[in-house]
Amino acid sequence: MTDETTRAGTVFIVGMPRSGTKLLRDLLNRHPEISIFPNETHFFPRLPALIRKHGDPRRRESFAKLYADLAGMRFFTRIRAQGIELDRDDWFARIRGGDPRDVLDAMFATYAAMTGSRIVGDKTPEYVTQVPLLSSYFPDAKFVHIVRDPRDYVVSMRKAWGKSLPRAAQRWKEWIRKFRRDVEACGADFVELRYEDLVAAPRAALERLCAFIGVAFRDEMLSLDRPAENLGDTRGETSIVATNFGKWRRELREDEVRRVERIAGVLMTELGYAPANAGDEDVPRWALEAYRFRDALNLVRFGLRRDGVAGALTEALPADRSSPPFARR
Numbered sequence: 397m398t399d400e401t402t403r404a405g406t407v408f409i410v411g412m413p414r415s416g417t418k419l420l421r422d423l424l425n426r427h428p429e430i431s432i433f434p435n436e437t438h439f440f441p442r443l444p445a446l447i448r449k450h451g452d453p454r455r456r457e458s459f460a461k462l463y464a465d466l467a468g469m470r471f472f473t474r475i476r477a478q479g480i481e482l483d484r485d486d487w488f489a490r491i492r493g494g495d496p497r498d499v500l501d502a503m504f505a506t507y508a509a510m511t512g513s514r515i516v517g518d519k520t521p522e523y524v525t526q527v528p529l530l531s532s533y534f535p536d537a538k539f540v541h542i543v544r545d546p547r548d549y550v551v552s553m554r555k556a557w558g559k560s561l562p563r564a565a566q567r568w569k570e571w572i573r574k575f576r577r578d579v580e581a582c583g584a585d586f587v588e589l590r591y592e593d594l595v596a597a598p599r600a601a602l603e604r605l606c607a608f609i610g611v612a613f614r615d616e617m618l619s620l621d622r623p624a625e626n627l628g629d630t631r632g633e634t635s636i637v638a639t640n641f642g643k644w645r646r647e648l649r650e651d652e653v654r655r656v657e658r659i660a661g662v663l664m665t666e667l668g669y670a671p672a673n674a675g676d677e678d679v680p681r682w683a684l685e686a687y688r689f690r691d692a693l694n695l696v697r698f699g700l701r702r703d704g705v706a707g708a709l710t711e712a713l714p715a716d717r718s719s720p721p722f723a724r725r
Contacts (some may be wrong), residue, residue, distance in 0.1 A: 407517030410524040414552035415544035421519040431513035437522040439490040527578035539586035547644035558694030563687035
């Protein structure tokens, strides 16, 4: 075990999918003191059950079994493909207690030592609904919540995966409201950032985030060393596309704009957007179930087009094996 680096903080980037979380992660990773995992973890809610299954992780045999189980999860296979391997013995040597928070704290400390970073973290958009859990694991964590105009959000969800507009708008409203309730209830340290502000004025947005995280802003954070996006209109870009918002004006019909605003307009107003129809209607649950089924089929079709049968199975199965199929997006 090496101790050249002492981890000074943990950061979680959360938000709705297709809201700029990948871009933000990769811009923050340009800072030499920050290392956000390059792939989404997803498995944190599953960890308590795995620890109960294998026993006290402070016992070498128990941790070896836990490590073997984790190593087969999508997060670990994907970071290995990028040449990142969390050494089992190093990770084990850093565990100080038998709870999930001790295992994760040791995991983050291992990554800090590997990367030489003071600040480490995770970008898993769906953790926007997991603030109470994450706060219990990392009481001093900082949360960066990135939000996007839901009219552009539903456009991007439809383009990427064929998602239904009403369900996307309903989830946008419900998940963001849950995040806001949770951070208040947990007393979590968080900052909220609009995607539109990040791309239109990146220096100001990143200076604000650096001050929040506790590092000095660096000019190299204004560009990427590799494309952050592999879907959507900014795929392949290594620069920040300052005009990548407001696309709903040409992509949505008038009735579709009204539908989104009637579902999410009240929250939009709170976040500084300007809906013409500031409603707060809920999509009926029976309709959401129908949309969910259709969305699931479109997600499988997306995987099939991209990677064949293996891709279809990847999209159908949950990333952490603890959620129902099709629950990821």
